[in-house]
Amino acid sequence: MKYKIPRGTYDIFPKDSARWHHVIDTFRRVAQSFGYEEITTPIFEMAEVFERSSGESSDVVQKEMYRFQDQKGRSFALRPEGTAGVVRAYVENHLDRVGGKSKFYYIGPMFRYDRPQAGRYRQFYQYGIEFIGSNNPYYDAEVIALEMQFLAELGLKNVSLEINSVGCAQCSEDYDEALRAYYKPHMDGLCPDCQKRYHVRPRRLQDCKAAYCRTLKAAAPSQLDYLDQDCKEHFTQVKSYLDQMDVKYQVNPGIVRGLDYYTNTAFELIVDALGAQNSIAGGGRYNSLISQFGGKDTAAIGFAGGFERLLLALEKEGIAGYEPIKPRVYLIGIGEAVRAMAIEYLSKLRKDGIYVEYNPDKSSFRAQMKAADASGARYALIIGEDELAAKMPTLKDLESSQQHSVDYRQLLDILN
Numbered sequence: 001m002k003y004k005i006p007r008g009t010y011d012i013f014p015k016d017s018a019r020w021h022h023v024i025d026t027f028r029r030v031a032q033s034f035g036y037e038e039i040t041t042p043i044f045e046m047a048e049v050f051e052r053s054s055g056e057s058s059d060v061v062q063k064e065m066y067r068f069q070d071q072k073g074r075s076f077a078l079r080p081e082g083t084a085g086v087v088r089a090y091v092e093n094h095l096d097r098v099g100g101k102s103k104f105y106y107i108g109p110m111f112r113y114d115r116p117q118a119g120r121y122r123q124f125y126q127y128g129i130e131f132i133g134s135n136n137p138y139y140d141a142e143v144i145a146l147e148m149q150f151l152a153e154l155g156l157k158n159v160s161l162e163i164n165s166v167g168c169a170q171c172s173e174d175y176d177e178a179l180r181a182y183y184k185p186h187m188d189g190l191c192p193d194c195q196k197r198y199h200v201r202p203r204r205l206q207d208c209k210a211a212y213c214r215t216l217k218a219a220a221p222s223q224l225d226y227l228d229q230d231c232k233e234h235f236t237q238v239k240s241y242l243d244q245m246d247v248k249y250q251v252n253p254g255i256v257r258g259l260d261y262y263t264n265t266a267f268e269l270i271v272d273a274l275g276a277q278n279s280i281a282g283g284g285r286y287n288s289l290i291s292q293f294g295g296k297d298t299a300a301i302g303f304a305g306g307f308e309r310l311l312l313a314l315e316k317e318g319i320a321g322y323e324p325i326k327p328r329v330y331l332i333g334i335g336e337a338v339r340a341m342a343i344e345y346l347s348k349l350r351k352d353g354i355y356v357e358y359n360p361d362k363s364s365f366r367a368q369m370k371a372a373d374a375s376g377a378r379y380a381l382i383i384g385e386d387e388l389a390a391k392m393p394t395l396k397d398l399e400s401s402q403q404h405s406v407d408y409r410q411l412l413d414i415l416n
């Protein structure tokens with residue numbers, strides 16, 4: 001075989017497409033019921049868009065971004081996540097000046113050069129929500145409740161919501177100081193990455209998977225002890241709204257998220273059955289991102305979830321089987337003489353939205369009846385020389401085996 005699919009990507013064949021569509025349709029329906037509308041942005045942007053939003057020191061920008069130059073030498077990147085493009089579009093179209101509230105959802109492929117493993121790909125698909133235009137903690141709870149309802153409607157049961165507050169810029173500075181003080185005596189034991197993180201963004205130390213760095217995480221100071229009054233109150237309100245919406249959660253001070261732009265609320269959805277890659281969705285507030293993009297200071301919150309791990313989680317709970325769609329009617333045309341009439345019915349029924357199956361390669365009536373049964377169709381529409389002469393086809397109910405001739409109106413009535 002000469003050609004191979006790129007590592008970390010996959011094909012979606014029809015048997016899996018039905019599951020995909022079920023998930024996507026459910027997400028759209030739930031998002032719409034919360035008043036969110038779809039936005040679609042390009043899969044590549046100026047590389048700066050992501051460097052600005054994710055933070056130049058982040059792993060995403062440093063190691064995982066697919067960068068390329070176009071024919072004029074301009075630097076672009078395939079999007080590693082969805083929020084930056086939405087914020088770029090929001091600011092570029094002056095929605096910050098219009099004010100008010102913007103409620104977006106998106107669905108599409110993202111790209112990260114990462115080591116492929118179960119549920120982790122280089123081209124992966126995300127669905128996400130962005131709410132822009134208010135710092136009211138009600139909206140933190142709203143986007144979380146939306147995600148929880150989506151998962152509930154898919155039937156996913158063993159999923160837990162973990163929430164945290166990473167504070168505003170001021171609180172996180174205080175927290176960074178506390179972290180530096182904590183890690184300082186351990187400096188020599190830290191991995192080389194963390195020695196850099198220590199200076200730039202000490203909270204990243206808590207994401208580190210290196211053995212020694214991990215042992216230090218448990219006793220590290222918690223952001224929750226370094227929240228100022230406003231941020232504390234915001235977090236309390238978020239929890240209170242979640243209680244009122246009957247959304248169950250656990251507070252986990254370890255949720256820090258990998259991107260620089262989060263402020264205040266941060267959350268993750270965990271499915272333990274998935275093992276090491278157990279986070280299926282996550283998000284948080286990003287109150288400073290719009291202004292970093294040159295827009296008016298505007299508060300925002302959002303989340304993104306990955307389809308691959310979600311589908312794995314559904315499979316683990318036995319919620320995987322979506323029946324392929326069966327034809328409503330199987331058209332059997334016998335002989336060259338009737339071909340024109342057969343094709344006429346085939347085209348008319350399809351235009352009227354009926355799923356008709358037809359196989360011009362099978363010649364004998366027996367072979368065609370066998371194919372009709374195998375297709376799972378409820379009816380067979382038979383056109384032979386008698387039907388041609390009468391200008392009326394025969395409709396056979398494959399369940400009851402009864403058959404009679406029908407004109408087109410009767411046929412449509414029965415099939416609809």
Ligand SMILES: [Zn+2]
Pocket residue numbers: 167168169170171172227228230231
């Ligand atoms: Zn604060």
Ligand SMILES: [Zn+2]
Pocket residue numbers: 190191192193194205208209210213
């Ligand atoms: Zn480390």
